[in-house]
Amino acid sequence: NAGVTQTPKFRILKIGQSMTLQCAQDMNHNYMYWYRQDPGMGLKLIYYSVGAGITDKGEVPNGYNVSRSTTEDFPLRLELAAPSQTSVYFCASRDPRGAYYGYTFGSGTRLTVV
């Protein structure tokens, strides 16, 4: 049982480049999330999805896009990367039984935009 798998683990982008952060889960969780973690700050929600074909904005969605074509995958797209997007990105999924149950986080993608 792999849980939540994120790729790549590290990436350096130049300003203006684009990339996709991959996230896959094998627990059949309907709910999936993308967070970013900046130094000294709490995790901030970028986008989330409550099921295949359904996505919604979180707290800090500007500069990002997502899609959810399958239950397993929830990729995060960065268009025209900016230095402000330098951060560690975490994907998470949640047990479908309800809000009380735990979130499972991936190991993160550390992105640097130069």
Added chain:
Amino acid sequence: KNQVEQSPQSLIILEGKNCTLQCNYTVSPFSNLRWYKQDTGRGPVSLTIMTFSENTKSNGRYTATLDADTKQSSLHITASQLSDSASYICVVSGGNTDKLIFGTGTRLQVFP
């Protein structure tokens, strides 16, 4: 404004000692409070989850308490081990959208 504040920001203790981490929140309405452990370079891992009606929850050497009246929680670590070195994050679920609101964490270092 919905906020979660943790103290101290960092803590150094010797192996075998106990410690207590604090969390104050202003999230309303309140759904549940979670404590996560985050090792360096890894994602957060759940330690405990408590609802409004629960005032204590244990997970091995970790014991969390919740006082919903004063909106405070604590995480007590007993007989610390070197592997306890990590950031501990308090997370409250609630507010109008029932989303997770993260504290900034307490960085714990355990030395031999």
